[in-house]
Structures are given as C-alpha cells and as structure tokens.
Amino acid sequence: MNERFKRIHIIVLDSVGIGEATDAAKYGDEGCDTLGHTGEAMNGLLIPHLAKLGLSNIRPENPIQGVPVQQKPFAYYTKMHEISAGKDSMDGHWEMMGLPVTTPLHTFPNGFPDELIGKIEAFSGRRIIWNKPASGTEIIKKFGERQMKTGELIVYTSGDSVLQIAAHEAVIPLEELYKICDYARKLTINEPYHLGRVIARPYIGDSAPTFERTANRRDLTLVPPKSTVLDFLQHAGLDTLAVGKINDIFSGQGISEGWHTISNEDGMNHFIRLLDRDFHGLSFTNLVDFDAKYGHRRQPVLFGRALESFDRQLGEALPKLNANDLLMITADHGNDPGFRGTDHTREFVPLLVYSPSFTIGRALPVRQTFADIGATVAANFNTEKPEVGESFLNALN
Ligand SMILES: O=P(O)(O)O[C@H]1O[C@H](CO)[C@@H](O)[C@H]1O
Ligand SMILES: [Mn+2]
Numbered sequence: 001m002n003e004r005f006k007r008i009h010i011i012v013l014d015s016v017g018i019g020e021a022t023d024a025a026k027y028g029d030e031g032c033d034t035l036g037h038t039g040e041a042m043n044g045l046l047i048p049h050l051a052k053l054g055l056s057n058i059r060p061e062n063p064i065q066g067v068p069v070q071q072k073p074f075a076y077y078t079k080m081h082e083i084s085a086g087k088d089s090m091d092g093h094w095e096m097m098g099l100p101v102t103t104p105l106h107t108f109p110n111g112f113p114d115e116l117i118g119k120i121e122a123f124s125g126r127r128i129i130w131n132k133p134a135s136g137t138e139i140i141k142k143f144g145e146r147q148m149k150t151g152e153l154i155v156y157t158s159g160d161s162v163l164q165i166a167a168h169e170a171v172i173p174l175e176e177l178y179k180i181c182d183y184a185r186k187l188t189i190n191e192p193y194h195l196g197r198v199i200a201r202p203y204i205g206d207s208a209p210t211f212e213r214t215a216n217r218r219d220l221t222l223v224p225p226k227s228t229v230l231d232f233l234q235h236a237g238l239d240t241l242a243v244g245k246i247n248d249i250f251s252g253q254g255i256s257e258g259w260h261t262i263s264n265e266d267g268m269n270h271f272i273r274l275l276d277r278d279f280h281g282l283s284f285t286n287l288v289d290f291d292a293k294y295g296h297r298r299q300p301v302l303f304g305r306a307l308e309s310f311d312r313q314l315g316e317a318l319p320k321l322n323a324n325d326l327l328m329i330t331a332d333h334g335n336d337p338g339f340r341g342t343d344h345t346r347e348f349v350p351l352l353v354y355s356p357s358f359t360i361g362r363a364l365p366v367r368q369t370f371a372d373i374g375a376t377v378a379a380n381f382n383t384e385k386p387e388v389g390e391s392f393l394n395a396l397n
C-alpha cells in the first residue's frame with residue numbers, strides 16, 4: 001500500500017473550542033471562547049508543548065494568554081468550522097469521520113413526553129422523577145438521598161439531545177441500569193424522538209455531600225446511518241483503535257479495538273502505550289474530562305489545570321512519534337467554562353497536525369468542515385473517500 005503515514009493518531013480534547021463560530025448566534029452563543037477564557041482565568045496557561053506546536057498561531061491577533069505565538073511552530077495549524085446541525089459530541093466526531101449530522105437531533109427543554117416516560121416506568125418497574133434539564137452533579141445532590149430510599153429513576157436532559165438516567169450503584173445495580181438505558185435507547189432512535197444519546201449515569205456515596213459519579217457511565221448513541229471513514233479503514237484491513245468514549249460515540253461501528261478510560265490521564269496513558277505498539281492504521285482518542293468535569297461545571301481554573309496536565313503528558317508522547325506517524329490534535333465542540341449556562345458552545349475547533357518528518361509547521365487554510373480530518377485519513381491510506389471533506393494531506397511537507 002502506497003501511503004504517507006503508517007499510523008495516524010487523532011486526539012480529541014473534548015470541548016476545547018477556540019472561539020465563537022461564525023454561526024454562534026444561531027445557538028445563542030455569541031462571545032463564547034473556551035481556550036481564550038480559560039487562558040484568562042488562569043492568568044496564562046502553562047502548556048509549552050501545545051504552544052510549540054502552534055496553538056496560538058491559530059489566532060495570532062488574539063493569542064491565548066500564556067501561550068506565545070511561535071516563529072517556527074512545529075505543527076501545521078488551523079481551525080475548523082462545524083457544518084453539523086448541532087454542537088454535541090456525536091455531531092462533532094461523526095463529522096470528523098466524514099458524516100456530518102444534517103438533520104438536527106431533537107432536544108427536550110421541557111422534559112420527555114409522558115408516553116415515553118410511562119413506557120420506561122412500565123419496563124423498569126420504577127417511577128421516574130425530575131424529567132427536566134439539569135446539571136448531572138446538582139441533580140444527584142438534590143434527589144440522590146431520595147433515590148436511595150425509593151429506588152426511583154432520576155431522568156434529566158440538557159441543551160444536548162440526551163436522555164440521562166442517574167442511578168445510585170447500590171440501589172439500582174449497574175446491569176439493571178444498563179438494561180433500562182438499552183430499552184430507552186431503542187424507543188428513542190426514530191421520530192418523534194430522534195435523540196442523540198441515552199446516557200447511564202451511575203454514582204456512589206452515602207449522602208449528598210459524598211456522592212460521586214463513577215467511570216461506569218455508558219453512552220448509547222445512534223448507529224451511524226452510513227459508513228464512516230472508520231468503516232472504510234476497517235474494510236481495508238487497517239487497525240482502528242479507539243480510546244475513551246470513541247467506541248460509544250460510533251456504537252462500535254468500524255472500530256477494531258476499543259478501551260474505556262476513567263480519566264484524561266488514563267486516556268493519555270493508554271494512548272502513550274499504543275505508541276509502543278506496532279499497529280497500522282488509526283488511533284482515535286477522546287479526553288472527556290475537559291467537558292464532563294470542568295466545562296459543564298463552568299470551572300475555568302480546573303479546566304485550565306486539566307489542559308496543563310494534558311500538556312505534560314503530551315510531552316511524554318511526542319518523543320515516541322516517528323517519521324511514519326501523523327498526530328492530529330483537535331476538539332469536537334466548545335464548552336466555554338467562562339460562559340453563561342452549562343451547555344456546549346458553538347465554536348471553531350483548533351487543529352494541530354504534527355509529524356517528526358516535518359521540518360517546520362505552517363498555517364493551513366481554515367477548514368470548512370471537521371470532515372477534512374477524515375478525508376485526510378482516507379487519502380493517506382488510499383481507502384474509499386467520504387462524501388464530505390477535503391484532504392489536506394498534500395499540503396503537509
Ligand atoms: O451535567 P452532566 O450530567 O455532566 O451532563 C452533561 O453531559 C452530557 C453529555 O456530554 C451533556 O449533555 C450534559 O448534560
Ligand atoms: Mn464532546
């Protein structure tokens with residue numbers, strides 16, 4: 001096979017956007033800027049490896065605080081528009097793999113219809129409480145102790161297309177929670193629901209102040225309705241290795257091996273171990289703590305510290321890359337911890353593209369869709385091409 005890189009690695013910094021998208025107003029998100037506001041809250045971010053790759057070069061007119069614009073960046077750098085009709089993880093990741101989500105998924109700002117709730121109650125034999133938007137950590141503080149007594153299911157949603165069920169692990173065993181979520185998933189695939197995800201949200205603890213969500217979270221997405229670049233790679237006999245929630249996001253489609261992780265640190269350790277493995281194809285890693293632990297919680301300083309920790313681990317990973325490796329660092333949407341509300345924000349996402357085979361990095365034109373990533377991967381491995389997306393492989397010298 002005549003290919004440029006033997007291994008391509010994509011790392012998705014979940015929700016690390018780089019400033020409002022041109023269509024941010026449509027989402028009520030004017031003024032959002034995840035990286036900018038995080039840099040300000042930190043009085044400067046200490047992320048020397050991302051800096052050297054050229055993170056601030058993406059917007060030299062408004063550099064991220066603490067991240068100097070480089071004279072000689074190591075990576076090709078740019079930002080990407082999202083064309084999907086939503087700003088959730090599924091939209092972002094599917095689009096990266098050549099399948100933008102053009103029919104908007106439905107959201108339920110007033111809660112789910114009685115018909116659906118009734119069916120889940122009948123199936124589970126448990127009553128449902130709340131059934132409105134909420135922050136997941138707040139809702140277990142509010143209703144967790146009650147759930148421990150009654151065994152009711154806490155159902156909540158958000159600005160995303162999600163139905164989430166919070167359940168204390170000692171009251172509603174994991175296996176039972178997963179079964180209920182599976183059932184809810186089947187009911188909500190088609191119209192009138194067309195829901196992006198059902199998420200199992202288990203937690204532990206004795207009382208409200210000690211409640212803690214566990215890594216047994218499971219995201220049940222939709223099966224991609226068409227093949228993605230992951231499928232094309234798999235059909236071509238290449239490895240498609242998924243770290244973190246990638247496997248869930250694609251419902252396992254086109255993924256040869258997948259591993260759940262418990263934290264960003266665990267995800268990066270896993271990625272670093274994969275670099276020691278002689279595989280042929282794609283590694284695809286999602287680091288969700290930025291989003292789940294800090295973005296939705298609107299904690300800019302903790303968000304910033306998580307970026308600094310990531311950067312330290314990136315420093316361990318970079319020397320393990322060789323000339324046959326291509327690394328792309330990007331994000332799936334924004335989630336500005338300095339913004340109002342608790343939802344994702346419609347932003348440009350950064351794209352840093354690095355290989356030790358490059359002599360120097362340069363600016364790439366702003367990408368019109370995240371699908372350019374998938375198109376580039378497909379071009380590199382000479383597989384079937386996605387319908388959407390333009391490869392930038394030839395721009396990399
Ligand atoms: O508040 P928590 O439970 O973290 O939920 C958040 O996580 C969901 C999935 O990313 C989002 O839709 C938002 O609701
Ligand atoms: Mn996400």
Ligand SMILES: [Mn+2]
Nearest residue numbers: 291292296344
């Ligand atoms: Mn999120």
